[in-house]
Amino acid sequence: EIVMTQSPATLSVSPGERATLSCRASQTVSSNLAWYQQKPGQAPRLLIYGASTRATGIPARFSGSGSGTEFSLTISSLQSEDFAVYYCQQYNDWPLAFGQGTKVEIK
Amino acid sequence: QVQLQESGPGLVKPSETLSLTCTVSGASIRGYYWSWIRQPPGMGLEWIGYIYYSGTTNYNPSLKSRVTISVDTSKNQFSLNLSSVTAADTAVYYCARGPAPVVGATLRRWFDPWGQGTLVTVSS
Numbered sequence: 001e002i003v004m005t006q007s008p009a010t011l012s013v014s015p016g017e018r019a020t021l022s023c024r025a026s027q028t029v030s031s032n033l034a035w036y037q038q039k040p041g042q043a044p045r046l047l048i049y050g051a052s053t054r055a056t057g058i059p060a061r062f063s064g065s066g067s068g069t070e071f072s073l074t075i076s077s078l079q080s081e082d083f084a085v086y087y088c089q090q091y092n093d094w095p096l097a098f099g100q101g102t103k104v105e106i107k
Numbered sequence: 108q109v110q111l112q113e114s115g116p117g118l119v120k121p122s123e124t125l126s127l128t129c130t131v132s133g134a135s136i137r138g139y140y141w142s143w144i145r146q147p148p149g150m151g152l153e154w155i156g157y158i159y160y161s162g163t164t165n166y167n168p169s170l171k172s173r174v175t176i177s178v179d180t181s182k183n184q185f186s187l188n189l190s191s192v193t194a195a196d197t198a199v200y201y202c203a204r205g206p207a208p209v210v211g212a213t214l215r216r217w218f219d220p221w222g223q224g225t226l227v228t229v230s231s
Contacts, residue, residue, distance in 0.1 A: 036218075043203075043221035044218075046217055046219040050213075087152055091206065095154055096216055101152075
C-alpha cells in the first residue's frame with residue numbers, strides 16, 4: 001500500500017504571495033498524481049491530474065510538478081478564494097490513497 | 108453538467124449496517140466507474156471502493172470485509188452498504204465519478220465530480 005505524506009500540515013501565506021505545497025509517496029507513483037482543493041463544508045474539487053495538467057476551469061495560477069515520489073503544488077499569487085485545504089492523491093496502484101492534507105491559511 | 112447527490116440515514120447504531128445511495132443526474136451511469144470516499148470529522152480522505160455500471164467492483168482492503176457497493180442502472184443510482192459499524196465509521200461520505208477507464212497506457216483514476224457529501228454518525 002502506498003502512503004502519501006503532505007507537508008507542511010499548515011501553511012500561513014499573505015494574499016498575493018506564492019505558496020508551495022509538497023506531497024511525497026512512499027514508493028514511485030510515476031506521474032499518476034492528482035491534487036484537490038477543499039473548502040469548509042464543501043466537497044473536494046479536482047485541480048490537477050497527471051501531476052501537472054490542470055482540470056477544466058482551474059486558473060493558471062495553480063501549477064503542479066514532480067514525478068516518481070516527490071510532487072509539489074504551487075499557487076503563484078494567492079487569492080482570497082484559495083485559502084483552503086489541499087490534498088494529493090496517488091492513482092498508480094491500488095488502493096487509491098490520499099495525503100492527509102495541507103491547510104493554507106491567511107497570514 | 109454531471110451532478111451527484113448522496114442520500115440516506117444520518118444516524119446509525121453501532122453494529123448495524125450503514126446504507127447510502129448516490130443519485131447521478133446530467134449523465135448516464137453507464138460507461139463510467141463510480142466511487143465512495145469518506146472523511147472522518149477533521150481528518151483526511153479515504154477511498155472506500157468503486158463500481159462499474161456492469162457491476163464490477165474494487166474495494167479498499169482496509170474495509171473490504173464489510174463493504175458492498177451495488178448499482179441500479181434503471182434508476183441511475185449506486186449504493187454503499189457498510190456492515191458492523193462502529194464510532195470509527197462516523198464520517199462525511201462522498202460519492203464521486205471515477206476512476207475512469209484506462210486509455211492506452213494512461214491511468215485516469217482521479218475523482219471528478221463529487222457529491223456534496225452526507226454526514227453519517229454512528230451512535231446509540
